[in-house]
Amino acid sequence: MSDLRQLYQEVILDHYKKPRNFHPLADAHRSAEGYNPLCGDKVTVYLKVEDGLLSDISFIGSGCAISMASASMMTASLKGKTVTEAEAFFERFHALVTGRAGTNAEAKLGKLAAFSGVCEFPIRVKCASLPWHALRAALEAKEETVSTE
Amino acid sequence: MRAENITLESRSVSLGFDVERIRQDFPILKQKIKGKTLIYLDNAATTQKPEAVLEALRRYYTSKNSNVHRGVHWLSEQATRDYEAARHRVKSFLNAGSEHEIIFVRGATEAINLVAHSFGRKWVQAGDEIVISAMEHHSNIVPWQILCEEKGAALRVAPINDEGEMVLEEYEKLLNSRTRLVAVTHVSNALGTVNPIRSIIQAAHSKGIPVLIDGAQAAPHLKVDVQELGCEFYVFSGHKIYGPTGIGVLYGKERLLDQMPPYQGGGEMIRSVTFQKTIYNQLPYKFEAGTPHIAGAIGLAAAIDYVNALGLETVAHYEQMLLAHATEALAAVRGVRIIGTAQDKAAVVSFVLDGVHAHDVGTILDQQGIAIRAGHHCAMPVMERFGVSATARVSLAFYNTRQEIDAVAASIHKVREVFG
Numbered sequence: 170m171s172d173l174r175q176l177y178q179e180v181i182l183d184h185y186k187k188p189r190n191f192h193p194l195a196d197a198h199r200s201a202e203g204y205n206p207l208c209g210d211k212v213t214v215y216l217k218v219e220d221g222l223l224s225d226i227s228f229i230g231s232g233c234a235i236s237m238a239s240a241s242m243m244t245a246s247l248k249g250k251t252v253t254e255a256e257a258f259f260e261r262f263h264a265l266v267t268g269r270a271g272t273n274a275e276a277k278l279g280k281l282a283a284f285s286g287v288c289e290f291p292i293r294v295k296c297a298s299l300p301w302h303a304l305r306a307a308l309e310a311k312e313e314t315v316s317t318e
Numbered sequence: 319m320r321a322e323n324i325t326l327e328s329r330s331v332s333l334g335f336d337v338e339r340i341r342q343d344f345p346i347l348k349q350k351i352k353g354k355t356l357i358y359l360d361n362a363a364t365t366q367k368p369e370a371v372l373e374a375l376r377r378y379y380t381s382k383n384s385n386v387h388r389g390v391h392w393l394s395e396q397a398t399r400d401y402e403a404a405r406h407r408v409k410s411f412l413n414a415g416s417e418h419e420i421i422f423v424r425g426a427t428e429a430i431n432l433v434a435h436s437f438g439r440k441w442v443q444a445g446d447e448i449v450i451s452a453m454e455h456h457s458n459i460v461p462w463q464i465l466c467e468e469k470g471a472a473l474r475v476a477p478i479n480d481e482g483e484m485v486l487e488e489y490e491k492l493l494n495s496r497t498r499l500v501a502v503t504h505v506s507n508a509l510g511t512v513n514p515i516r517s518i519i520q521a522a523h524s525k526g527i528p529v530l531i532d533g534a535q536a537a538p539h540l541k542v543d544v545q546e547l548g549c550e551f552y553v554f555s556g557h558k559i560y561g562p563t564g565i566g567v568l569y570g571k572e573r574l575l576d577q578m579p580p581y582q583g584g585g586e587m588i589r590s591v592t593f594q595k596t597i598y599n600q601l602p603y604k605f606e607a608g609t610p611h612i613a614g615a616i617g618l619a620a621a622i623d624y625v626n627a628l629g630l631e632t633v634a635h636y637e638q639m640l641l642a643h644a645t646e647a648l649a650a651v652r653g654v655r656i657i658g659t660a661q662d663k664a665a666v667v668s669f670v671l672d673g674v675h676a677h678d679v680g681t682i683l684d685q686q687g688i689a690i691r692a693g694h695h696c697a698m699p700v701m702e703r704f705g706v707s708a709t710a711r712v713s714l715a716f717y718n719t720r721q722e723i724d725a726v727a728a729s730i731h732k733v734r735e736v737f738g
């Protein structure tokens with residue numbers, strides 16, 4: 170059970186059950202959809218970018234606890250950050266869930282470090298990183314749906 | 319329900335169905351996963367292989383390996399004989415009229431693609447229609463979509479009701495003079511529904527329309543007699559009936575296969591080749607271009623022998639008992655909703671758990687050494703029909719036990735613990 174508790178940490182379950190910033194943004198500057206064809210998880214990320222700052226960020230979608238909590242915690246962590254900081258978060262988060270992050274990087278992730286258990290579940294890595302790929306696509310202003318396949 | 323389970327169970331024991339002894343035939347079932355004995359309940363995806371199949375493969379590769387239909391030497395003669403004997407066993411298994419009607423392919427998917435290409439090329443034109451059902455696996459949807467797109471034909475879909483049963487009156491309304499083929503599944507992999515294919519075939523035949531039956535999920539569980547059914551095509555995959563991957567069967571009526579153009583060109587499928595003209599080989603070789611999966615066919619025959627020795631009817635009785643038990647045990651868990659509640663079902667229980675995504679159910683069960691499928695089961699339109707993005711699916715085989723099902727139910731309680 171310990172691996173499972175490590176994966177489904179309280180904070181993750183909390184964000185799954187009560188997702189933060191869970192709505193479309195009517196005045197979004199950019200948005201992108203992420204889709205995982207393996208399990209049908211879907212997430213759309215909305216961004217307002219002002220002077221290199223993510224002044225607002227939100228998401229909608231449906232999927233497993235890992236993908237939804239990841240989206241919720243991503244939006245909570247990135248609101249008010251600069252685009253450059255968001256990109257650094259992407260890299261650190263990706264390193265974390267693929268088991269390549271050092272403890273130093275984990276410390277810099279704040280609450281997102283709760284996803285450290287994911288690396289023990291290789292098939293769930295895509296769930297955790299799906300909203301982040303959508304974020305990156307939105308930052309790069311790609312219009313099409315990004316897929317984790 | 320319970321009383322009936324008990325009579326069924328004691329009957330299966332009296333018929334000599336000893337599941338513990340049968341489990342000994344499947345080496346993989348002894349394996350530990352994450353410290354726990356494997357509980358394999360993903361049989362609709364693929365089945366495990368008995369020792370007899372593994373041994374047939376080993377024997378072929380260690381003592382008979384060579385190419386078929388071309389060597390003058392002893393080994394090739396042996397391999398050819400075994401390969402053709404395998405075809406004969408498949409013919410008997412389906413009760414086909416002739417070996418000419420048994421084409422070895424990679425699996426159900428390739429069999430359907432073969433028909434879509436070859437039958438489609440010859441007989442489907444702009445304005446024509448192909449009829450499928452709303453419960454098809456993607457492999458019985460996409461090849462027809464590709465064909466329809468190419469030809470300017472239209473795909474028509476017979477609806478299913480809330481139980482997951484085909485609505486026959488609506489299906490019959492779709493049949494008309496433009497319908498070139500009906501292609502429906504015998505048993506649904508996502509819902510477990512056993513379709514009334516006799517009525518489906520009769521309705522089509524009454525209008526002169528040929529029928530393809532996707533038997534991928536049926537052949538492992540039900541007795542199939544293609545002559546009695548009368549369908550023009552019947553397809554299944556070896557790996558879902560305890561045989562190897564990479565081998566499957568297309569049964570087709572000789573009268574049609576004879577008129578159909580080849581699917582692929584190459585060796586084996588020709589009688590003579592010049593740069594001006596190629597004369598195709600006779601059936602079934604016309605549709606078997608290239609070196610076939612010889613070992614696979616031999617392994618499939620061993621699997622068929624194994625299932626026949628157990629007796630398909632005995633197996634079906636036992637599986638129905640398991641299905642009733644699984645349905646009852648899962649439905650008793652708070653928040654479980656079973657998707658697919660047809661009157662006539664086989665071996666599959668698909669379900670959703672309130673507030674928990676199927677993927678999370680799958681991961682938590684996996685930690686207990688329990689293998690189930692979580693996802694859309696290559697049947698996204700079925701998921702859409704029931705308003706879910708994914709289901710968890712328990713699919714049974716004759717080597718499963720009541721205790722294994724109880725372990726699943728207990729683990730779903732554990733999912734509840736994790737998710738609160």
Ligand SMILES: Cc1ncc(COP(=O)(O)O)c(C=O)c1O
Pocket residue numbers: 362363424425426427428455457458503505506507532534535555696
């Ligand atoms: C109903 C049905 N048809 C077709 C297929 C395709 O079988 P294969 O992948 O072996 O070609 C499957 C496999 O899941 C199936 O369940």
